Amino acid sequence: MEKHIVRKGESVISLSKRYGIPVDKIWDHPDNSALRQSGRKPAILYEGDELTIPDLETREESCVTEVRHRFRCLVPSVQLKVRFLQQGSPRADEPYVLNVDGELSRGNLNSDGWLQVHVPADTRKAIIRLGEEERNEKYLLKIGRLDPVSEICGVQQRLNNMGYYCGGNDGRLRGDMVRSAVKRFQAAYGLEETGELDEQTKERLSREHGS
Amino acid sequence: MTDEEPDPIDQYEDSDLLVWIVPGRRAVVRDDVAYERVIEAWINRLYTHRVRLSSWYFPHLTGGASDPLPRDTVFRGYAASMQHIFDGIYSVSGWHERFFAEEESDGSSRSRDQGTEVPVAADEDNTVDIGRTFFVRLWKGPLRILREEAARAPRSTVQLPPLSLDEDTREVVNANAVFIMGDVIEFPVHKFLLACGKTECENIVFNGEGSFFLGTSLKEGDESPPTSVSIHDNMAAMRFQLLLNAALGAFYSQSPVFAGSAASSGPQASGSGGSVYSRGLVYGATLLDPTERGPNDQWVIFTNQWGYRPGVPVSAPSASTDPVPANIPTSGSANYYPPTLPFTSAWSCSPCTLFLTYFIFNEYGYGSRSVANEYSSNPSSLPQSVYDRYDDDAAVQQFRLAHDPIRAMNVSDVFGDVNVIGFNIPPSTSTGRTGGHEIGIVRIWPHERLMSLRGDTPTQGFIAAYNPLNGESFFTNSNLEEHGQLYIFEASGSLGARSGGGQKCGANPFHWEVITDNTLHVLWGRAAHDPASVVHRLRMTDNPGSISNTRPPRYIREMFINKNTEPVSGRHSQDAEFYPLVIFHPVAGSGTWRSSARAILSDAGTVYADRAVPFPTMKEAEGGRFPQAANVRRYAAWHG
Numbered sequence: 001m002e003k004h005i006v007r008k009g010e011s012v013i014s015l016s017k018r019y020g021i022p023v024d025k026i027w028d029h030p031d032n033s034a035l036r037q038s039g040r041k042p043a044i045l046y047e048g049d050e051l052t053i054p055d056l057e058t059r060e061e062s063c064v065t066e067v068r069h070r071f072r073c074l075v076p077s078v079q080l081k082v083r084f085l086q087q088g089s090p091r092a093d094e095p096y097v098l099n100v101d102g103e104l105s106r107g108n109l110n111s112d113g114w115l116q117v118h119v120p121a122d123t124r125k126a127i128i129r130l131g132e133e134e135r136n137e138k139y140l141l142k143i144g145r146l147d148p149v150s151e152i153c154g155v156q157q158r159l160n161n162m163g164y165y166c167g168g169n170d171g172r173l174r175g176d177m178v179r180s181a182v183k184r185f186q187a188a189y190g191l192e193e194t195g196e197l198d199e200q201t202k203e204r205l206s207r208e209h210g211s
Numbered sequence: 212m213t214d215e216e217p218d219p220i221d222q223y224e225d226s227d228l229l230v231w232i233v234p235g236r237r238a239v240v241r242d243d244v245a246y247e248r249v250i251e252a253w254i255n256r257l258y259t260h261r262v263r264l265s266s267w268y269f270p271h272l273t274g275g276a277s278d279p280l281p282r283d284t285v286f287r288g289y290a291a292s293m294q295h296i297f298d299g300i301y302s303v304s305g306w307h308e309r310f311f312a313e314e315e316s317d318g319s320s321r322s323r324d325q326g327t328e329v330p331v332a333a334d335e336d337n338t339v340d341i342g343r344t345f346f347v348r349l350w351k352g353p354l355r356i357l358r359e360e361a362a363r364a365p366r367s368t369v370q371l372p373p374l375s376l377d378e379d380t381r382e383v384v385n386a387n388a389v390f391i392m393g394d395v396i397e398f399p400v401h402k403f404l405l406a407c408g409k410t411e412c413e414n415i416v417f418n419g420e421g422s423f424f425l426g427t428s429l430k431e432g433d434e435s436p437p438t439s440v441s442i443h444d445n446m447a448a449m450r451f452q453l454l455l456n457a458a459l460g461a462f463y464s465q466s467p468v469f470a471g472s473a474a475s476s477g478p479q480a481s482g483s484g485g486s487v488y489s490r491g492l493v494y495g496a497t498l499l500d501p502t503e504r505g506p507n508d509q510w511v512i513f514t515n516q517w518g519y520r521p522g523v524p525v526s527a528p529s530a531s532t533d534p535v536p537a538n539i540p541t542s543g544s545a546n547y548y549p550p551t552l553p554f555t556s557a558w559s560c561s562p563c564t565l566f567l568t569y570f571i572f573n574e575y576g577y578g579s580r581s582v583a584n585e586y587s588s589n590p591s592s593l594p595q596s597v598y599d600r601y602d603d604d605a606a607v608q609q610f611r612l613a614h615d616p617i618r619a620m621n622v623s624d625v626f627g628d629v630n631v632i633g634f635n636i637p638p639s640t641s642t643g644r645t646g647g648h649e650i651g652i653v654r655i656w657p658h659e660r661l662m663s664l665r666g667d668t669p670t671q672g673f674i675a676a677y678n679p680l681n682g683e684s685f686f687t688n689s690n691l692e693e694h695g696q697l698y699i700f701e702a703s704g705s706l707g708a709r710s711g712g713g714q715k716c717g718a719n720p721f722h723w724e725v726i727t728d729n730t731l732h733v734l735w736g737r738a739a740h741d742p743a744s745v746v747h748r749l750r751m752t753d754n755p756g757s758i759s760n761t762r763p764p765r766y767i768r769e770m771f772i773n774k775n776t777e778p779v780s781g782r783h784s785q786d787a788e789f790y791p792l793v794i795f796h797p798v799a800g801s802g803t804w805r806s807s808a809r810a811i812l813s814d815a816g817t818v819y820a821d822r823a824v825p826f827p828t829m830k831e832a833e834g835g836r837f838p839q840a841a842n843v844r845r846y847a848a849w850h851g
Contacts, residue, residue, distance in 0.1 A: 013333050043332035078333035085340040121333070127326060137384065138326025139339060145330035146337070157330045163342015165305025168312075169330060175218030180301040184406075210336025 001031070006049040009124060011144040012042035013078050017121040019053050023076075029054050039150060043078075044211065046148050076121040080143065083210065084113045084130060087163065088188075091130065099127040119143070149206040152178070155197060158209040159185060220300060225259070226252040229396075230677055230684050232452075233445050234662045235260050237397045237423060239682035239823070240352065243372075243482025246388040247311040249347065253398045254307065257300050260662050265292040267443060267668040268404055299407035306345050311386050343406060345399050346382035348417040348428065349374075350823040352393020353463040353487045353680055354480050357828060361465065372483065380417040381820065392480035392681050393487065395823035397428055400442050411440040422819035424453040425789050426670075435789075445661050445672030451653075453792055456679040456824045459723065460489040461794070463680065464829035478681030487680045654695035657686045679824045687725065697726040791819045794826060 004015060016023045026032070027042045031052035040049065063069050084091040090113030098105045100119050109115055109130075119126060126141045147154035153171035159181045160169060166181035167174045179195040186193045189204055226248050229238040235256045238249075257264065265271070271288030312328050331337040351359070355371070362369040372389035376382065382399075390396060401415040418435045421427030426446050431437035465485055477486035658675045676685040676698075688696050700723060793815045811827050812818050819825040 011333065041332070041335065043335050080331070080333065081335065082329075082331055082337045082339055085338060087342060088340065119333075129326070137341075139329045140326045142328060142330045143333050146332040146335075147330070160305070160309055161329055161331075161337065161339050163340035165302060165309050165342065167305050167308045169328070174304075175220060175301070176297065177301045177305055180298045181305060183298065184302070209338050211332040 001055055002053040004051045004053050006045045006047060006051055008047045009142065009145045011045055012051070013076070013121050014124075014144050015051065015053065017076055020056060021054060025054055025057075026051065040148060041211070043144065044146055044148050044154075046151055046154075077118045078121050078123070078143070080115065080117050080119050080126065080141065081210075082115045082128075082141065084109055084115065085163075090114075094130055095132070097129045099129075146211060149202045152197075155182075155202065155205065158205050162205075162209060164188075220254060220258050220304060223251040223254040223258075223304070225255040230658070230682050231256060232395075232448065232658050232675070232677060233443065233672075234659055235264065235398070236400045236443060237395065239677055240390045240392055240394040240396065241682040242392050242480055244390050246347075246383065246386055246390070247307070249390060249396060250303070250307045250311070250345065253347075254300060254304055257296070257303065257403065261293065261296045261300070263662050265289075265296045266665070268407065268409060269295045295407040295409070299403045302343065302406035303345050303403060306343070310344075343402055344382075344384075345402055346377070346380075346384055347399065348381055348397040349376065349383050349390070350381075350395040350397075350423065351821060352391065352395065352682070352823045353460055353489075353828075354392045354465075354483065354485060355394060356822055356824075357463065357465045357487065358391075358483070358485065360828060360830060377419075379419050381419045382417060389483070391483045392478065393679065393823060394682075395423065397423060401429055401437075401440075404440070404442075409440065415440070418820075420816060420820045422791065422825065424449050424819065424825065425791060427789055441668045441670055443661065443668050444670045445658065445675065446670060447672045448658065448675040451674045452676055452679070453825075455676055455723065457792065457794070457826055460487075460679045460824045461826040462829045462832045463487055463489045463824060463826075466829070478678070478683075480681075489680055653698050653700045655686055655698060656695045657692055658684065660692075685723075685725070699724045699726060791815045791825065 002019075012023050012027050016026060019026070023042055027036070029052050035045070035049060035051065040046070045051070061071075084094070090111070091109055092111045092113055094109050094113075096107060096109060096115065098107070098115070098117065100123055105117070107115075115128065123143050125143060127138060128141060129138045131137050146157055149155060149158060151171065152173070153169055156166055156171065156178060157169045159166045159178070162185070164181040164185045165177075167177045176195075178197075182197060182201060183193050183195040185191075185205065186195070186201060189208065191201060191204060226244055228241050228244040229249065229252050230241060231238045235253070238252075269292040271285075271292040309327055329337075329339050331339075358369055358371055361367055362371060372387075372391065373385055374383065374388050375385035377384050397417070399417070401412045405412040405415075415429050415431045415437045418427055418430035421430065421435050426444065426449070427435040429435065429437055429442065431439060436442075465487060477488035479486045653674060655676050656673050658677075660675070661669055661672055677683060678685065685698065686696050794811045811832060815825070
């Protein structure tokens, strides 16, 4: 077993590929129960979290000699699920170009504004360009970088992703920007406009963001 | 990690590359400036003007000396109002940080091209809402128009900074945009106010077909301007600016237009390269107002061409059949220019006054078509004999002494080497018959003055001005902020010093000159006898400068300033107020000038929506519509 201190951008999914151990083997390990109970998810860890990585399991296969055998290695992939909106309305059927490690794929968002594609599990970033080329609207999707909503940076990330801009995503408070954005979010979703990050607001924020 | 950081608002600085022609809302660019800096400057301005903005858009009770409100009530009202403004500023600031985000770094170059950073979780649902954007709206300046024109030429090597415009709103949507000298930027105050909580702004958008000159830069549904909320503006300054643009930069070019010293004076852009030269309008035009239902119901500068009169094409002169044309420059003057140079023409001295009254203040009823009438009924508006009489300094002095014994001054003490000297006319002579001349003295104010206005949100404003070619403010003397700065506004193309038998036409066709330190010497002219221009005497108490003659300055007229406190009606009640000013040119030789007229540019509306100087470039103006200097020389030789 190995204790792994989570670094920025890591998730159980990316660590699964790195260590060659299935996600559920890591996540369900008894030593990780505290993380599970704290509200973390396999896809959403926080920098500094301590994760137990079980030992690599070996398996023996018996084979006859002088014969060619075929072993199939399942390369883990993950699904990238992002819904694009414009002030709450789906950006239905908009064309996109997705760049994952230099490989381009083109398509259209679905009628609800969703992009749903599979990418290799260790993909750290993807660039998506939306709309016509001259619009130059690009997003750098940093996969696995979403922090838990319990942290300030996780709140900032979700607010920013949802268009309630509050500055950077780094956990640093800049004046009243977060408070102001929280108020706008609360107003939009019928919550009491306190500007406070109470549990109800965080829960709603997480729910509306989808993660 | 919850480190406290300084409030970002404190870190955003204004930019000296921008001149705020409507503070907090609209700016003209002085030199290359990145989009990011532009937004930072806006945030800085919003913060700087927070008190005024809150009082305009979220008015609160302040009490009064005689009937004071409880302090608690005043404070709570003020705090709530200010909180609205801060909510808006934070919203803009947050968008700024996102839109112009740099990738966390590995020390490599900025990664703006990679786009806005969005952290997402794999195998989970994520939402990305572009939310409220604060893209600015652009009107392209002369340098950009000219460089785009040059870039379209075959094998051109001209490269412009990247620019992506939203087709509907002309918003700049790419973060790596760079604005260049002369561009005019409008900031989305309507979106800012919405972010502040002013829900009336919800349906307001930039009008991609509108113009800041006409008050139509925003729309709400089909209404432009919007009626549900007033957004601060300075319409008097915008209209005055439009006239200045027509006069100073109506035909702009990247090539020096004139020979000699005038050639070296083009404003230079340091970043994106190149100079911009301008050739103003020259001589002989009239103004048509839209109430006359002229072509396309537009405000029209109807040019009269050099020597034009109905049926006489200057572009194909004939010595034997053509009558003496009105307003023809002399051969010495025409020889001053390269033979292929097109001689453009437009307004003359008489409409100088009329343009101001008509266009800025919507005052109808006097002077429309005055120049056209004059030309069609007189053999010559500028008889050579009269002209010659003024061509000698001594003779000028004698003449003036004879007709106005109040003063005897050297001409150069009054105007310097400018073009007014020959047309001081006897008081008994009516304007337009034997060479009347009108000038204007205009008091301009710092654009920033708008933010000192209390009460309701201002939209009418006051006269202020900038150089349309390079964006420099014309208000240059900070000691005069309380008084305004006086300028000569004079349309007079062909009245320069005559040397060897000619007028020096075109070199200084429009006279816009600061009156240094507001020190007025004696001016003279026909303005006192022109009903359109007799408005107010110069208000001595407001003038910190001096006047050289202690007698009441009966020939000095401060036109238009203080005449009307609401020069442009609040809600733009007349359709005519939205009509663009268009240069029309009579195609000589085919009937009356109105029926044969064509606009120099065919689609005036589009030009207004696209350009900060909504008039043709020199290249567009050439196009065979104006006679060349060689033809004018021939005329001059025959007649003068």
